[in-house]
Amino acid sequence: MSEKLLVRRAAVLGAGVMGAQIAAHLTNAGVDTVLFDLPAKEGAPNGIVLKAIANLGKLSPAPLASKALAEAIVPANYGTSDDGGGLEQLRGCDLIIEAIAERMDWKQDLYQKIAPFVADHAVLASNTSGLGINKLAEVLPEQLRHRFCGVHFFNPPRYMHLAELIPARTTDKAVLAGLETFLTTTLGKGVVYAKDTPNFIGNRIGVFSILATAHHTGEFKLGFDEVDAITGPLIGRPKSATYRTSDVVGLDTMAHVIKTMADTLPEDPWHKYFQSPKWLEALIAKGALGQKTGAGIFRKVGKDIQVLDLKAQDYKVATGTAAPEVVEILRNRNPAEKFAKLRESRHPQAQFLWAVFRDLFHYSAYHLADIAETARDVDLAIRWGYGWSLGPFETWQAAGWKQVAQWIADDIVAGKAMSGAPLPDWVFDGRDGVHAAEGSYSPARNAKLPRSALPVYQRQRFPDALLGEAFPQGDTVFENDGVRMWTDDDGIAVVSFKTKMNTVSDHVLNGVQEAVSRAEKDFKGLVIWQQKEPFSAGADLAGALGLLQAGGVQGFEAMVANFQATSQRIKYSLVPVVAAVRGLALGGGCEFQMHSARTVAGLESYIGLVEAGVGLLPAGGGLKEIAVRASQAAGPGGDVFAELKRYFETVAMAKVSTSAVEAQELGLLRDTDKVVFNAYELLYVAKKQALALAESGYRPPLPARRIAVAGDVGIATFKMMLVNMLEGRFISEYDYEIATRIATVLCGGEIDRGALVDEEWLLKLERQHFVELAQQPKTQERIAHMLKTGKPLRN
Structure with a gap:
């Protein structure tokens, strides 16, 4: 059997809190999923499951990457009736995850019931949090035992990185490798192997x-x-x-x-x-x-x-x-x-x-x-x-292995420790710890074992490093106070920011422009990627406020113009620039990815144009880009205003997506952008996308010189919506002013509806309104409040 587990369809048995959320996350990952539970005593046979699916939309944090995905989950029950429901549906499933209540007898009864319906190639896994896997396997028919193991997701399954994989004595190694690969890449998990002991690791x-x-x-x-x-x-x-x-x-x-x-x-x-x-x-x-x-x-x-x-x-x-x-x-x-x-x-x-x-x-x-097999499994499971x-062994090693070991031994002898059990001999064999560059200690083999050689891990250029592990940082191509540009000699350059929260300062702007110029000359493509979240929390507000308060309106305007120039440089680069986004991509961070040739976003990407929250409007080309997209989507003679409407609320209300999938629904990511589930694979996928674009003859888009705008009629219509919100006290007077200016830029200014403008026209409008807002006392109050408290001020 190959290491590849082909999962076209999956089933989850048990629609309780955990089962329903596992089904939700499989669906997030594009896996066609059937959710089973007992037949309802009254009403529709699938009533229990339908209620559980409806409940997914109410849970916080949200198990579904988009509420619309709830409809994709197929409800079923354990009945074997001929009403199309029932266990017959299991025959088409490649992966079955059991997640019913933690009772050995119930689980074993269910296995005996479903066994005749499980396909000959399907993998069966129990999401038990601590029952014996070998004991569970005892009731399975011989031909199913080698395809059975434990897989323990942590709650909530969408967000918790850990998945413990627990083999039974009979589990086939190839089955485990296939499941580990699926959990890692498709579901985005960090897999740790646990031995079959109560509560695992x-x-x-x-x-x-x-x-x-x-x-x-x-x-x-x-x-x-x-x-x-x-x-x-x-x-x-x-x-x-x-x-x-x-x-x-x-x-x-x-x-x-x-x-x-x-x-x-x-x-x-x-x-x-x-x-x-x-x-x-x-x-x-x-x-x-x-x-x-x-x-x-x-x-x-x-x-x-x-x-x-x-x-x-x-x-x-x-x-x-x-x-x-x-x-x-x-x-x-x-x-x-x-x-x-x-x-x-x-x-x-x-x-x-x-x-x-x-x-x-x-x-x-x-x-x-x-x-566990190694100390690595324990530390990663706890992290x-x-x-x-840091995990327990990392903490101990960092504090000085030998000294701490001696202190623990002293406390055991003195009767201060909770137990008088002696520390194992290996603790005192002269070692300085359990983790080193060559691997982590395994007591069973009395050796340091390297990380898994499973091919899926070659997709992780920088895995989650343990103490004592270091991964080559690539060759520096160019560096300034804001960015570092580096390469692995694979034809693709990477640029990473060096600022706090990866905010965008003058050094970052100049650094990105320099990186694009060098990439055009010496590389096939450029990826904007950060080693740690967030992607970017937006413009450097403290720096901007300082400039303003020093009375430097000209300097401030020049900074905005430089921001726009950087976005345009990304958009019109002769080699593809790919943004690899995870975590927050706010304001300028969102604008950079909007201008890239493609965005590769981790599922947990929280993207938004949030400038209204600090009394400003997006002016790094974000509003211009929305106007361009609306004009293109409407087509010649089409209704541009209808296209702008969904964007307007997102920007004026400073909405932030709760996932990359939702960012696509909000129009902040394009439908052609890619969503990646494992954050540690983001760089790998982004580089492959840049390479694919380059190898297929990439050219930047032609300059947008004929952008149809909604004009004065559009502005007036948006204003009517805003007046209603103001009168209903949903927004303040100042919110109204900011939103009106956003509408003015999106609609191309006070010109005729359907007039044609170019990008420079829209960029100039962005700059003008941004600089005017920035000089208002209320905006400066909002910025200062955000810097001090991290929360928006509604003044």
């Missing part, structure tokens, strides 16, 4: 970390809000830290996972801690299950966030913060010094943090050999599944 280590945190919260008498203040971004973890994360996951779900650990890991040396704390059981008994019920460890009352106070047995306003001396320790950029100071400090928060890290390191090292910036 992510939840085994992640939930232990939460249990250790809960244990030490009590030991050191800290408040839940205090713990969240020190176990979030200060230690490289998500803002939701520990207890808010538990509320989001659901306290009942947490309790279930803890119970699974208690029931299935009786031999674990930490077993006595595998129980829900009394306060957790009390909250669950009251129905306070976290975010989904409106109260858990935290709750929101009006504008106040309240936290459970164990002493008072009631909620109080959450005021817990990290102590200044602990913040100072955590801000130390030297991990070895940081851990030494945490261990030495007498402050309860510092002692708490050392204890939590110590027990996490101890547990991870003790269990590494049972749960991708829990959003930590």
